[in-house]
Amino acid sequence: MNFMNFENILVASTNGLATIIINRPQKLNALNRRTIHELSTAFESLEDDTTINVILITGSGEKAFVAGADISEFANFNGQEAEELARLGQESLFNRIENLSTPVIALINGFALGGGLELAMACHFRIASDTAKMGLPEVSLGVIPGYGGTQRLPQLVGKGKAMELIMTANMISAEEAKQWGLVNYVVSSDELMPLAEKLASKIMRNSSVAISAAIRAVNDNFKDGVDGFKTEIHEFGNCFESDDFKEGTTAFLEKRKPNFPGK
Numbered sequence: 618m619n620f621m622n623f624e625n626i627l628v629a630s631t632n633g634l635a636t637i638i639i640n641r642p643q644k645l646n647a648l649n650r651r652t653i654h655e656l657s658t659a660f661e662s663l664e665d666d667t668t669i670n671v672i673l674i675t676g677s678g679e680k681a682f683v684a685g686a687d688i689s690e691f692a693n694f695n696g697q698e699a700e701e702l703a704r705l706g707q708e709s710l711f712n713r714i715e716n717l718s719t720p721v722i723a724l725i726n727g728f729a730l731g732g733g734l735e736l737a738m739a740c741h742f743r744i745a746s747d748t749a750k751m752g753l754p755e756v757s758l759g760v761i762p763g764y765g766g767t768q769r770l771p772q773l774v775g776k777g778k779a780m781e782l783i784m785t786a787n788m789i790s791a792e793e794a795k796q797w798g799l800v801n802y803v804v805s806s807d808e809l810m811p812l813a814e815k816l817a818s819k820i821m822r823n824s825s826v827a828i829s830a831a832i833r834a835v836n837d838n839f840k841d842g843v844d845g846f847k848t849e850i851h852e853f854g855n856c857f858e859s860d861d862f863k864e865g866t867t868a869f870l871e872k873r874k875p876n877f878p879g880k
Contacts, residue, residue: 683733
C-alpha cells in the first residue's frame with residue numbers, strides 16, 4: 618500500500634491493525650472534499666489488503682475527532698451541486714465504510730459534529746473519550762445532515778432521540794451518547810487507544826470470514842426491501858464452506874485455540 622501522497626490523513630498498520638488519523642488539526646479535522654477522497658482511497662486500499670483485520674479511525678490533536686464539514690467549500694453551492702456533494706460523499710465514503718467487510722471502530726477523541734458524527738456513525742461501532750462532544754448542528758445553518766445522519770442516527774438511538782438531537786442542534790456529552798447507545802464505551806483520553814487496541818485484539822482472534830458475513834447480515838436488517846433473516850441463513854451456509862469454519866470446529870473439538878487462515 619502506498620499512502621505517501623496523502624495530505625490530510627495519516628495511515629499506519631501493524632500486526633493486522635490499521636489506524637487512520639484525520640490530520641487537519643488547524644481546521645479541527647473538518648471534512649473537505651480532498652479529505653473525503655483520501656479517506657475513501659485509504660479505506661479501499663485497506664479493504665483490499667488481506668493482512669488488515671481491523672481499522673481504527675480517529676482525529677489528530679486533543680480537540681476534535683472531526684468538527685464537521687468544511688462549510689467554506691460549499692456555502693455558495695446551488696441545490697443541484699449540493700445534491701451531488703451529498704450523493705458523492707455517501708457513495709464514496711460513508712456507505713463504503715458501513716459496508717466494509719473489515720471492521721471499523723471510530724475513536725471519538727473530541728468534537729464529532731455534523732459530518733464528523735456522520736463519519737463516526739458509518740463505522741461499525743464507536744468508543745469515546747470523556748471529553749468528546751457530539752451533535753448534528755446542520756439545522757442551525759439552514760440545512761439538514763447530508764452524509765447519512767438522518768438515517769443512521771435513528772438506527773442507533775431511536776426515532777424520538779434522533780429527532781430531538783437533529784431539531785435542537787444540541788451537542789451531547791460522551792456520557793449522554795453512551796446512555797443513548799450512540800457510543801459503546803467512554804474512557805479517559807489516555808485510555809482511548811489502549812481500549813481500541815484491546816477490542817481490536819479480541820476481534821482479530823476470531824474468524825475474519827465469519828465477521829465479514831456478520832457485518833453483511835446485520836446491515837441487511839436496515840435495508841428496505843431486504844430480508845435480513847434470509848441474508849443470515851445464506852451467510853450461515855456460506856461459512857460452512859470456509860477454511861475458517863473447518864479450523865474453528867476442529868480446534869474446538871481438539872480443545873485448542875483456533876488459528877484461522879482467514880478464508
